[in-house]
Amino acid sequence: xxxxxxxxxxxxxxxxxxxxxxxxxxxxxxxxxxxxxxxxxxxxxxxxxxxxxxxxxxxxxxxxxxxxxxxxxxxxxxxxxxxxxxxxxxxxxxxxxxxxxxxxxxxxxxxxxxxxxxxxxxxxxxxxxxxxxxxxxxxxxxxxxxxxxxxxxxxxxxxxxxxxxxxxxxxxxxxxxxxxxxxxxxxxxxxxxxxxxxxxxxxxxxxxxxxxxxxxxxxxxxxxxxxxxxxxxxxxxxxxxxxxxxxxxxxxxxxxxxxxxxxxxxxxxxxxxxxxxxxxxxxxxxxxxxxxxxxxxxxxxxxxxxxxxxxxxxxxxxxxxxxxxxxxxxxxxxxxxxxxxxxxxxxxxxxxxxxxxxxxxxxxxxxxxxxxxxxxxxxxxxxxxxxxxxxxxxxxxxxxxxxxxxxxxxxxxxxxxxxxxxxxxxxxxxxxxxxxxxxxxxxxxxxxxxxxxxxxxxxxxxxxxxxxxx
Numbered sequence: 132x133x134x135x136x137x138x139x140x141x142x143x144x145x146x147x148x149x150x151x152x153x154x155x156x157x158x159x160x161x162x163x164x165x166x167x168x169x170x171x172x173x174x175x176x177x178x179x180x181x182x183x184x185x186x187x188x189x190x191x192x193x194x195x196x197x198x199x200x201x202x203x204x205x206x207x208x209x210x211x212x213x214x215x216x217x218x219x220x221x222x223x224x225x226x227x228x229x230x231x232x233x234x235x236x237x238x239x240x241x242x243x244x245x246x247x248x249x250x251x252x253x254x255x256x257x258x259x260x261x262x263x264x265x266x267x268x269x270x271x272x273x274x275x276x277x278x279x280x281x282x283x284x285x286x287x288x289x290x291x292x293x294x295x296x297x298x299x300x301x302x303x304x305x306x307x308x309x310x311x312x313x314x315x316x317x318x319x320x321x322x323x324x325x326x327x328x329x330x331x332x333x334x335x336x337x338x339x340x341x342x343x344x345x346x347x348x349x350x351x352x353x354x355x356x357x358x359x360x361x362x363x364x365x366x367x368x369x370x371x372x373x374x375x376x377x378x379x380x381x382x383x384x385x386x387x388x389x390x391x392x393x394x395x396x397x398x399x400x401x402x403x404x405x406x407x408x409x410x411x412x413x414x415x416x417x418x419x420x421x422x423x424x425x426x427x428x429x430x431x432x433x434x435x436x437x438x439x440x441x442x443x444x445x446x447x448x449x450x451x452x453x454x455x456x457x458x459x460x461x462x463x464x465x466x467x468x469x470x471x472x473x474x475x476x477x478x479x480x481x482x483x484x485x486x487x488x489x490x491x492x493x494x495x496x497x498x499x500x501x502x503x504x505x506x507x508x509x510x511x512x513x514x515x516x517x518x519x520x521x522x523x524x525x526x527x528x529x530x531x532x533x534x535x536x537x538x539x540x541x542x543x544x545x546x547x548x549x550x551x552x553x554x555x556x557x558x559x560x561x562x563x564x565x566x567x568x569x570x571x572x573x574x575x576x577x578x579x580x581x582x583x584x585x586x587x588x589x590x591x592x593x594x595x596x597x598x599x600x601x
Contacts (some may be wrong), residue, residue, distance in 0.1 A: 134463070135287065137350060138150060138172065138181055139172060139174050141172075141173075142172065142247060146247045146248075148293065149240065150172065150181070150248045151245075151282045152280070152284035152285060152293045152294075152295065153170055153284070154170055154181065155293070155295035156285060156296065157250070158183040158184040158297045158375050159296055159298060160184070160250075160273045160276050160277055161184035161185060161186045161187075161273075162187055162253070162297065162298040163270075163273040163276065163298060163304070163381075164186070164254070164269065164270045164272075165262075165266060165269065165270060166186060166233075166253050166254035166258065166270075166543070167183065167184065167191055167192050167193040167252070167253040168183065168250055168252050168277075169183040169197065169207075169210075169250070169251045170182040170240075170248060170249075170250050171202065171207070171250075171251065172247065172248045172249075175201075177201040177203055178201065178207060178214070178249070179199070179200075179201050180197045180198055180199065180200050180202065183196055183198060189255065190255040190257055190258060191255070191329070192233035193253055199422060207235070208220075208234060209221065209235045209251055210237045210251045211237075213237030213249050213251075214239055214246055216239075217242075217245075217246055218243065219236060219237060219239070219278070222235045224450065225256060227343070232253055232255070232256035233256060234245050234253065234254050234475045235251055235252065235253050235254075236252045237250070237251045238252070238278065238280075238281055240275045240280065240281055241281075246281075247325045249362055250280070252274070252277065254270070264315075265317055265318075266593065268306055271306070271319075272304070272306055272381050275376045276374060276375070276381060276458040278376075279355070279375070279397075282355070283355070285356075285503055286357065287357060288351060288358040290323025294358075294374075295358075296357070296374075296383070298383065299385060301385060301386070302319060302384065303317050303319040303321070304314070304316075304317040304320055304383060305320050305333075305384065306380075306382075306384070306528070307348060307381075307382055309352070309379045310379075311337050311339060311348075312336070312338070313333055313334050313335065313337075313338055313341070314334070315334060316333040320333065320382075320384055323384055323385070324341055324369075324384070325368055326367055326386065327342035327364050327365050327367040327386075328364065329341060330597035338352070338380075338382070342364040342367075342369065343364050343369045343371060345373030345577070346362050347373055348373050351375045352375065352379065353545065355375050356375050357373060358371070358372070358374070361391070362415045366388075367386060367388045368386070368390075368392075369384055369385070369386060369387070370384070370386075371383070413448070416446070416449050419445045419446045419449065422439075423438070425438055426439050426442070446511075450471045450472050450475070458574075462497040462499055462500060462503075463500060464493065464497055464560065465495040465496075465497075465503050465534060465536075465541065466493060466494050466495050466534055468503055469532060470491045472511050474489075475511075475515050476514045476518070477489050477514070477518070487528060487529065487530065488530070489514070489531075490529070490531050490532065491531075491532045491533075492531065492534070493533045493535050495534050495535070495541055496535070498541060498597065502577065502595060505572050505573075505577050506577075506593070506595065508568070508572055509573060509593060512544060512565040512566070512569045513569060514545060516566065517546075517589065518548035528548040529545060529547070529548045530545070530546070530548075531544075531545070531546045532545050539596060540579075540594055540595060540596045540597060541594075542593070542594050543592070543594075543595070543597075544590060545591045546588045546589065546590045546591075547588060548588055569593075577595045577596075578595075578596060579594050579595035579596065580593070580594045581593055
């Protein structure tokens with residue numbers, strides 16, 4: 132179905148919602164009824180095409196969309212008649228458009244005394260001339276659905292909201308009478324329900340006794356609502372879509388066993404991956420706690436400081452795994468992870484009352500877990516160095532972390548206000564372990580680039596290709 136255009140302002144909100152719901156179900160009626168369906172609303176004395184659908188099941192009588200076009204009475208006499216009388220209007224004789232003979236039926240949408248739209252169903256002559264049992268039943272159901280939508284929008288029995296659906300490849304179709312007996316069942320419906328344990332004939336059976344029928348079909352009978360529900364029965368998963376009609380109900384049934392099984396397998400794998408990340412996070416936190424205990428017991432100030440730095444490194448990686456444990460996939464919000472890591476380093480070095488201003492800016496969205504974990508370690512080292520060797524833990528300067536995401540890479544920049552680096556500084560010539568770690572992670576692990584700028588402020592820039600996650 133082509134996207135509906137904006138509806139005229141002449142429609143009030145209730146009427147607009149009704150017309151929009153008819154448009155949303157137009158493809159269902161086109162495929163079910165083997166014919167084009169056009170939705171029109173009055174505008175300036177003519178009828179404006181606001182939606183149309185062509186069948187994927189038969190020849191199209193109106194092969195080209197007329198969306199947004201105005202049509203006069205000579206083009207759609209049934210539409211004008213239905214709108215004026217408030218009752219369905221059928222073709223008196225076949226018409227021909229672009230060499231295709233067809234018949235048309237107009238269905239007024241809205242109250243009979245003041246309809247505010249009209250749906251016109253066109254059926255090509257080859258389709259109407261010699262229909263089989265299935266085609267007759269389907270076309271009857273399509274007409275019944277359009278007659279049902281004349282009165283008001285389809286509403287969901289469970290939620291009360293508007294309901295829309297369409298036919299899918301492999302759907303089984305059933306027509307259920309007002310007494311709950313299956314009046315017609317397509318071959319697909321018979322095959323689907325036999326796999327789910329149906330015994331005997333489907334036609335003539337009470338819908339409440341067929342597999343899943345008591346849950347999916349029976350509650351809709353006698354109502355003007357619709358319902359979509361998936362039912363598990365006899366090891367199969369059946370997706371039912373039932374629309375209450377004046378003469379019973381239209382039932383679409385689909386075997387979604389394989390899809391449900393795949394979803395369940397993916398869910399199990401997802402939960403297992405989350406559990407792995409949760410355990411990794413717990414193990415990293417345990418290691419950090421052990422290192423922290425060892426640092427407190429160390430009699431060497433240098434050894435204690437080295438152990439505390441190791442705690443930071445381990446904890447920075449734990450931050451990412453904690454986020455992954457609650458994530459639906461193997462990616463995390465890098466900006467959120469960096470903010471947590473920076474705050475952890477700040478509290479570890481300066482405490483709560485420091486005058487140092489530390490900010491994290493920029494938005495990267497989700498990035499692969501491998502990139503995020505490595506960059507968490509990098510930012511922990513760079514911020515630690517900026518505080519300890521730049522502004523000083525007890526100083527009053529500023530440290531800024533900025534992030535930028537482009538199509539192919541992520542840029543991380545850490546700036547401090549002290550300008551502590553000497554001109555021409557090279558990370559490779561530094562004896563500082565933290566910078567050696569940064570260089571190894573950026574250049575060897577992430578295949579990125581690392582640059583230092585010395586001047587009035589120290590600036591370290593890291594550019595990492597997102598392909599590094601592969």
